[in-house]
Amino acid sequence: MTLIKSISGIRGTIGGAVGENLTPVDAVKFASAYGTWLLNRSGKKNPVVVVGRDARISGAMIQELVMNSLIGLGIQVIDLGLSTTPTVEIAVPMEQADGGIILTASHNPKQWNALKLLNEKGEFLNGTEGAKILKIAEDDAYTFADVDSLGTIKEDTTYIEKHINEVLNLDLVDVAKVKNAKLKVVVDAVNSTGGIAVPMLLKKMGVSVVELYCEPTGHFPHNPEPLKEHLVDLSERVVVEKADMGITVDPDVDRLAFIDENGEMFGEEYTLVACADYVLGKTKGNTVSNLSSTRALRDITEKHGGTYEASAVGEVNVVIKMKDNHAIIGGEGNGGIIYPESHYGRDSLVGIALFLTHFAEKKMKVSELRASYPAYYMSKNKIQLTPSLKVDQILKEFHQQNKDEKVTTIDGVKVDYKDSWVHLRKSNTEPIIRIYTEANTQQAADELAESTIKDLKKIAGI
The missing domain is CATH 3.40.120.10 (Alpha-D-Glucose-1,6-Bisphosphate, subunit A, domain 3)
Incomplete structure (x- = not known):
């Protein structure tokens, strides 16, 4: 079971031990850290946060914990209930809110859930902001409101339809043309x-x-x-x-x-x-x-x-x-x-x-x-990480082996060959190294992936 804390939020599996999984205690702690950061950032006594969730089984439980943690800080909550990540994102500026939280683990299986954190623009937080929230959570540096200063929760289940109407009003969306296509x-x-x-x-x-x-x-x-x-x-x-x-x-x-x-x-x-x-x-x-x-x-x-x-x-x-x-x-x-x-x-x-x-x-x-589009074929693989593997050293050695090629290191290591490329990076959401390759044929992409995996295992001594 896993709990992953990153600048983009907190993600983990439901149940188990506090600090090792996404338990109710962890949900409260991280929501409180976000709320405290938001109070400091906004300078407001009662900032507004939009909260929505996907339909996963643990969603209602986690959402109640998160929302009540926020109102305990004096924050006003707009509860969208069942929603989507982009719906919450557009709701934040439409409500002139100070932030937003989406309860979803995206593509992860049902045992996972997460808190995704937004700023006042309805956009994900940057690294500096995320690091501040992690530090607040680490230090338990939050002070809750007194009984006369508690926040409130207001339900609004209309935002999926508002979101759809906003999409349909985009200049490049032609509803009549689509209708005529039957x-x-x-x-x-x-x-x-x-x-x-x-x-x-x-x-x-x-x-x-x-x-x-x-x-x-x-x-x-x-x-x-x-x-x-x-x-x-x-x-x-x-x-x-x-x-x-x-x-x-x-x-x-x-x-x-x-x-x-x-x-x-x-x-x-x-x-x-x-x-x-x-x-x-x-x-x-x-x-x-x-x-x-x-x-x-x-x-x-x-x-x-x-x-x-x-x-x-x-x-x-x-x-x-x-x-x-x-x-x-x-x-x-x-x-x-x-x-x-x-x-x-x-x-x-x-x-x-x-x-x-x-x-x-x-x-x-x-x-x-x-x-009608250029034909490229991709292979997506991964290597499971163990605590003993020194990932940064492995990637550094792989870079060195390919130093005569075009190498990009802004995120892991990407090597661009003439007719193909390979990108290696440590995942932010799972304990793995992701290995993406692309080439002009599926066979070439798969073979590049296989040879890369062999190289990495040789470097790692596994």
């Missing part, structure tokens, strides 16, 4: 809050929806990470229903993947590529994705006359680089779309609306749309 779509929302939000969005766009695992019970019917091996039921259902495509999101609706009409993966990496192709075709500008994302985005951006840049992995790093690069769209290759015209956060609802408009304009099958 699309049929199968949705797998892994029994979380995407089951509320995605069908609602699609129906407002005139799409015929077949719902698969759209009951927000928190009992995930398969591993919730939207990868090919987890989406067998969706792939089969698309073919049976003769649907135009399948759509799947992760439990908190910030990762998006498509299935083509033949039941084949469009490719999580290509979600951003397709949306960027559409946006760049309408608006000249630049793009950003992280170091572990496909080269296809670079190719598409340059085709449209823009500039592509890569950031360190992590949404906050992508957002910082997007602002620096004046990027008009960006995100991560895990299906995360960041479209600043809406907000600076990964948002599957925005991605769906842009993709469907693009698809309706192209008037081709999803498989044909995918075939």
Whole structure:
């Protein structure tokens, strides 16, 4: 069982020992540290925090602990209840709140939960801010309000619909065009809050929806990470229903993947590529994705006359680089779309609306749309870490072995070869080294991954 404290929040498995897992005590402690930081930052006696959660089983328990910790500090809480990460993100500025907390462990299995922390813009905290909160929690440096100064909780369950309406009002979302295309779509929302939000969005766009695992019970019917091996039921259902495509999101609706009409993966990496192709075709500008994302985005951006840049992995790093690069769209290759015209956060609802408009304009099958993009193939692997492994030394040695190639070290080690690349990094959310490779064929990507793993094991002596 695991508890991972990082600058982006606290994530862990439910139950077990305090300080080793995400227990009620840990939830209270970390919520109190965030609330204390927010009181200091805002300078207000009664700042406002928006709180929402995905549908995982532990969500209601963790949310009650978090909200009551905040009101114990004198903070006013706006409770969105079942929500999505991007919905909470847009609610913070719409409510003129001082911060936000999302209770979700994203793509992790049901035994996990987490507190994701937002600033007054509805954006994730930076490293300095996160470090301050960790220090407050470490020192137990919080003082609670007296009985006459306690905060309150106000419920507002309207924000998913407000979020959808905001998406539909974006200039590049053409609802009429999508309606005229008369699309049929199968949705797998892994029994979380995407089951509320995605069908609602699609129906407002005139799409015929077949719902698969759209009951927000928190009992995930398969591993919730939207990868090919987890989406067998969706792939089969698309073919049976003769649907135009399948759509799947992760439990908190910030990762998006498509299935083509033949039941084949469009490719999580290509979600951003397709949306960027559409946006760049309408608006000249630049793009950003992280170091572990496909080269296809670079190719598409340059085709449209823009500039592509890569950031360190992590949404906050992508957002910082997007602002620096004046990027008009960006995100991560895990299906995360960041479209600043809406907000600076990964948002599957925005991605769906842009993709469907693009698809309706192209008037081709999803498989044909995918075939129109540069063909790259990726292999994603990992090595489990043990306390005895000196990860930094392993990565340093790998860098040294590849010193004659183009090497980037802003986040782990990325080596760019002529027709391929490999990126090694220590995960922020799991005790592993992630190994991403990309090449012009799947075989080449897999072989590069295998040879890299052998090199790492040799360096580590395992």
